[in-house]
Amino acid sequence: MTARWGLTVPLDGLDPAERRALIEELPDLGYTDVWSAEANGADAFTPLALASQWAPALRLGTAIVPVYTRGPATLAMSAATLAEAAPGRFALGIGTSSDVIVRRWNGIPFTEPYRRVRDTISFLRAALAGEKVSADYDTFQVHGFTPGVVPEFAPPILVAALRPGMLRLAGRRADGAIINWLSAEDVRSVVPYVHEGGAGKEIVARIFVLPDTDEVTARAIGRRAIAAYLNVPVYRAFHEWLGRAELLGPMWKAWDEGDRKAAVAAIPDPVVDDLVLHGPAEYCREQVQRYVDAGVSTPAIALLGAADPVAAVRALAPRR
Template identity: 60%
Template sequence: MTVPLGGIALAQHDAAYAALDRAGFTDVWSSEVAGADAFTPLALAAAWQPGLRLGTAITPVYTRGPGLLAMSAAALAEAAPGRFSLGIGASSPVLVRDWNAVPFDQPFRRTRDVLRFLRAALRGETVDEVYDTFAVRRFTLERPPAVPPQILLAALRPGMLRLAAAEADGVILNWLSADDVPRALAELGERRADFDVAARIFVCPTEDTAYARALGRRLITSYLTVGAYADFHRWLGRDEALAPMWAAWAAGDRRGANAAVPDEVVDALVLHGSPERCRAEVRRYADNGVDVPIIALLPTPEVTAGGATALLGLIARLGTNLVEASA
């Protein structure tokens, strides 16, 4: 499950984490956009629910210096030995350049360089290296973790997917359908036995189809108009389906872009329906090669009306269904 969950303050997430654990969820994964940072929700989970595995999906490689990123990862790995995975990625120009005042230059090389730095630093090595995109002088972690975390790489298209396969411990996929998974995994080649494939999956467990599709369209026009995601979906074969959306967006017609997203694209990328139907669709990702399906739970009318109690009840239903499906 993606955390933190909407509608519940971080200070009250002890109940949410307990509910996730009771429902059979094994992992909690954070993201880092404009809400909570990636590490604080996981630090709380490490203390409150020592049985849960933890992961970031993702921490951007630009918004912290290499040494600080290594320190944050090492601290969480020390707090949750053997059960923390660090997911890193390039993120986007909006988050990096517009919101954090950092140039978004050479994203492939920057991601590769940070990956290589972290690999050495988290092993406790002294790093004195000139990389293509930065240089580090004699950095050594004072508290290297006894169990270095897995490092997973967020990847969309072939170059980054192949980098993940060659140098990371796993890959994190995002904004793709279950049917798209084999196309992405084909770029990885033969996978190592300990190589993990994670995927963030947007789930809106409501039978109010109009609501779910309206929310899905807003998300799709927000994300898939960003250059990297647009190129990703062209590569996946959605050029014709999404061309009207891209054209309207480029012309400044936000409402027209929203209306131009076909229902079949929304339904493929944003799962909705009953918890039972959502569970079956999540299982399709696993059947197609995803080791760690990460649910990103979207707001529903029922949860909005019922508040935290309704949300915890939904977690119980959805988790129980997922566990039954896996049995």
């Protein structure tokens, strides 16, 4: 069994008091980590700040914070503040996010993503170490920023990565990679690029799970989620690279033609079953372990539409 067992937070369908009670329970259930996300719901830092006080034993991680939607100094300040609140227990995951989130929702040009991530890593290394930063990077400039909060333990920096270029960057310049929307077998194609940068690189995988749900319902939920994500250009390119062009081609064609219903229906059952774990909770736990066996250091379970999130979290826990 893996030494780490993470959960994606916050959980939908719970009120604040229920969320607190569940977070407080996680260490006793065997969970070691909570990882936040940031798209159109909660921001990445606030749920972790709460968790840092509700369950001080948990490790905290962002998966991920976009490098475009906060200025470099603001990103450094947010990371330093959380690292100070949870000494030695915070990991900063950054990434490009997507054109939808960056350009369509935030009105920010989505340009030179590789260089933007590379430059952000360089800046964060200096700022989180307490250095005054004046530098002209390729994608932004920082002149005279002096960090006012310098954490005792600078957080490791992880990079959201899909294809070889960003995976190699995660291994060379960062402390590891964050991966998602892939099967356990796909992990074997991905992790070697990260480890080219050296041994000991962490691999965090967000794994979508829907336990104790009947097959028809689980696949219907999985199809909708897959259609929402895998038609985004970066994820489409990722799955073309993984070799799913033939399987997902009908979905992409229908989506491009504006037929969303046909696109969802065109997703084959084997693709859903590979990318969204479903079935009895014990089976789902075994499948999460397959990701670990393939090279994942930290699985971060993401519940997908569970009717009772508290019951699902308990059912998927390593200590039941």
